[in-house]
Amino acid sequence: MNLNDVKEFLARYDGPEMNIMEVCGSHTAAIAKYGIPGLLSPKIHLISGPGCPVCVTPSAYVDRLIDLALTPHMCVVTFGDLMRVPGSGKSLSIVKGEGARVEMVYSPADVFEMAEKEPETTFVFAAVGFETTAPVYALVLDQIVRNDIKNVKLLTALKTMPAVIDHLCANGAPIQGYIAPGHVSVVTGSNVFAPLAEKYSIPFGVSGFKGAEMLIAICGIVKAYGCGKVMNFYPSVVTAEGNTAAQQMVSRYFEPAEAAWRGMGMIPGSGLILREEFSEFDMGSRDLAEDVKINKGCCCDRVLMGKLRPYECPLFGRVCTPLNPQGACMVSTEGSCFSYFANKRRD
Amino acid sequence: MCVALPGKVVKLEKDIALVDFNGNLVKARSGFVDVKPGDHVLVHAGCILQKVSESENDEMAEIMKELGAF
Ligand code: SF4
Numbered sequence: 331m332n333l334n335d336v337k338e339f340l341a342r343y344d345g346p347e348m349n350i351m352e353v354c355g356s357h358t359a360a361i362a363k364y365g366i367p368g369l370l371s372p373k374i375h376l377i378s379g380p381g382c383p384v385c386v387t388p389s390a391y392v393d394r395l396i397d398l399a400l401t402p403h404m405c406v407v408t409f410g411d412l413m414r415v416p417g418s419g420k421s422l423s424i425v426k427g428e429g430a431r432v433e434m435v436y437s438p439a440d441v442f443e444m445a446e447k448e449p450e451t452t453f454v455f456a457a458v459g460f461e462t463t464a465p466v467y468a469l470v471l472d473q474i475v476r477n478d479i480k481n482v483k484l485l486t487a488l489k490t491m492p493a494v495i496d497h498l499c500a501n502g503a504p505i506q507g508y509i510a511p512g513h514v515s516v517v518t519g520s521n522v523f524a525p526l527a528e529k530y531s532i533p534f535g536v537s538g539f540k541g542a543e544m545l546i547a548i549c550g551i552v553k554a555y556g557c558g559k560v561m562n563f564y565p566s567v568v569t570a571e572g573n574t575a576a577q578q579m580v581s582r583y584f585e586p587a588e589a590a591w592r593g594m595g596m597i598p599g600s601g602l603i604l605r606e607e608f609s610e611f612d613m614g615s616r617d618l619a620e621d622v623k624i625n626k627g628c629c630c631d632r633v634l635m636g637k638l639r640p641y642e643c644p645l646f647g648r649v650c651t652p653l654n655p656q657g658a659c660m661v662s663t664e665g666s667c668f669s670y671f672a673n674k675r676r677d
Numbered sequence: 678m679c680v681a682l683p684g685k686v687v688k689l690e691k692d693i694a695l696v697d698f699n700g701n702l703v704k705a706r707s708g709f710v711d712v713k714p715g716d717h718v719l720v721h722a723g724c725i726l727q728k729v730s731e732s733e734n735d736e737m738a739e740i741m742k743e744l745g746a747f
Pocket of ligand 1 (some may be wrong): 497505627628629630631633640643644645646647650651655657658667
């Protein structure tokens with residue numbers, strides 16, 4: 331097969347109808363960028379999943395960050411995506427405008443530079459992300475512990491993929507195949523999805539983020555309809571076992587825990603929290619499960635589970651837009667609602 | 678947020694690598710991967726997550742062959 335054969339296969343496919351979920355928000359953004367839905371037969375549907383870490387962070391977590399940012403001698407540090415996410419009321423960017431101390435960083439090294447310059451300030455790193463980013467926070471912790479740094483702490487809302495996919499499958503998400511998250515798999519290895527593929531007899535295809543890579547992965551998933559197997563279509567960086575050094579660093583500092591997913595509630599084993607022995611570096615992450623909908627009509631929960639397309643939400647594009655987001659899925663550029671709105675998607 | 682970008686290591690000092698992304702030089706921690714100058718790597722949030730395999734094209738060709746037979 332060459333790429334043209336793949337395109338032809340996908341355009342002419344006339345087998346059983348298939349809903350394929352791309353779990354990862356970066357895939358959602360890439361699918362829109364490359365216009366992939368327009369290349370698929372009407373029998374293949376792509377559905378966005380819960381893989382935007384910002385979109386699934388509960389409002390209580392954002393509220394806690396806001397409280398910290400408003401506390402004297404405290405500074406909240408974030409990778410940026412989180413700035414505009416509403417808590418139960420305001421967002422970090424709003425309180426920053428009102429004088430709260432919030433800084434965006436591009437790498438953890440920036441935080442240590444700031445912490446050294448201002449020893450009297452406590453820098454709280456908003457540690458949000460999936461398995462891809464967890465090793466970065468583990469390295470931060472490692473540096474804190476090794477160098478006995480007293481003024482850098484973490485507030486964590488880390489999530490892991492297998493348990494949430496299990497939750498979707500067990501709760502009737504209408505999905506017949508998964509595009510497995512590429513950069514999560516770099517760390518975890520593709521094998522991490524094997525038990526789910528077998529349990530639900532659903533194919534998983536690990537994919538890269540270029541248009542051709544995604545088409546090849548979708549083709550493989552469609553061909554494997556009904557088969558519980560994992561296929562690695564991103565072999566340049568993904569192996570079956572993943573990056574074991576990164577995995578070890580993560581488990582040195584973190585342990586699996588029940589986690590709160592915005593709109594979806596508590597999911598056992600779907601998060602990471604700091605191990606008890608490192609709790610002095612934690613700013614109270616363990617009890618931030620509460621989730622308040624800012625707009626009762628927001629359907630993020632059903633969108634995240636693949637049960638509703640973003641444009642089927644009654645608020646989509648009317649009350650809820652990227653400039654005035656009513657739910658977290660409309661905030662992040664990787665959120666399903668944002669992507670559908672910005673790209674005028676109606677598939 | 679899980680976006681990771683491929684670049685090329687141009688210099689290494691202890692565990693800090695200088696990585697070239699299309700002419701932009703950026704520092705990245707090499708904590709989890711043994712790298713040397715000249716290696717192609719995948720960087721996420723200031724951290725090298727993996728080396729990019731040099732036989733990428735062969736591996737994709739093999740995948741396409743398997744897809745055709747499937
Ligand atoms: S369109 Fe807005 S209100 Fe509706 S589900 Fe998406 S984020 Fe929530």
